Amino acid sequence: MELDRDEKERLRQEILRRRSQLAIEEREQASRKIVQEILCSKQFQVAEIIFAYIPFRDEVDISALIEECWRMDKQIFVPKADKASRSMTFYRIESWSDLEKGNYGIMEPKRSCLSHTNEKIDLMIIPGVAFDRKRNRIGYGAGYYDRYLSRLNHKPFLMAPAYSLQIVPKIPTEPWDQPLDAIITEAEWIY
Ligand SMILES: Nc1ncnc2c1ncn2[C@@H]1O[C@H](COP(=O)(O)OP(=O)(O)OP(=O)(O)O)[C@@H](O)[C@H]1O
Numbered sequence: 615m616e617l618d619r620d621e622k623e624r625l626r627q628e629i630l631r632r633r634s635q636l637a638i639e640e641r642e643q644a645s646r647k648i649v650q651e652i653l654c655s656k657q658f659q660v661a662e663i664i665f666a667y668i669p670f671r672d673e674v675d676i677s678a679l680i681e682e683c684w685r686m687d688k689q690i691f692v693p694k695a696d697k698a699s700r701s702m703t704f705y706r707i708e709s710w711s712d713l714e715k716g717n718y719g720i721m722e723p724k725r726s727c728l729s730h731t732n733e734k735i736d737l738m739i740i741p742g743v744a745f746d747r748k749r750n751r752i753g754y755g756a757g758y759y760d761r762y763l764s765r766l767n768h769k770p771f772l773m774a775p776a777y778s779l780q781i782v783p784k785i786p787t788e789p790w791d792q793p794l795d796a797i798i799t800e801a802e803w804i805y
């Protein structure tokens with residue numbers, strides 16, 4: 615078990631390092647392709663309530679997808695993290711001006727936004743650091759997403775956008791790790 619934790623941490627650091635070395639143009643090109651793939655998917659097209667994330671540093675840039683949600687009148691919610699409880703609340707954003715800099719330097723919704731309270735989530739687009747072909751996931755290591763997902767009564771469809779360099783042969787899993795339904799890279803869908 616200790617060895618699994620060490621291996622997760624090793625993979626997390628290695629992939630974060632490799633991701634940070636991607637050239638900006640490569641990142642932009644891959645992000646455009648990934649967003650296009652998600653926009654064309656059935657899951658996205660039928661979804662009315664979508665949970666997503668605000669891209670941070672070199673994460674896959676899904677801002678074009680968020681803008682498309684506004685154009686298509688889909689409701690888009692993004693997380694605000696509470697450090698003390700290591701929990702997240704999702705708030706609906708209607709434009710970029712609904713964001714402000716929050717914990718960890720990540721852009722977060724302002725408290726004046728509508729918070730998500732009812733159970734309905736059609737699609738959740740989740741960030742992550744490393745993934746494998748069994749759709750296991752490693753995040754930043756604080757358990758925010760594992761904790762959030764474990765509390766949902768109805769699991770939405772879980773999609774993770776990722777660069778192909780984030781796909782590794784095998785991720786050791788711990789009992790609380792929540793697997794995804796699909797991983798979308800610039801080269802393929804894993805589902
Ligand atoms: N459902 C849960 N309830 C309580 N604690 C949890 C839960 N899920 C995960 N944790 C705790 O969170 C910590 C970090 O988990 P893990 O290493 O899997 O992070 P991660 O998957 O990289 O992070 P994240 O989910 O934020 O992307 C672990 O110590 C674990 O005990």
Ligand SMILES: [Mg+2]
Pocket residue numbers: 751752753757760790791792
């Ligand atoms: Mg985990």
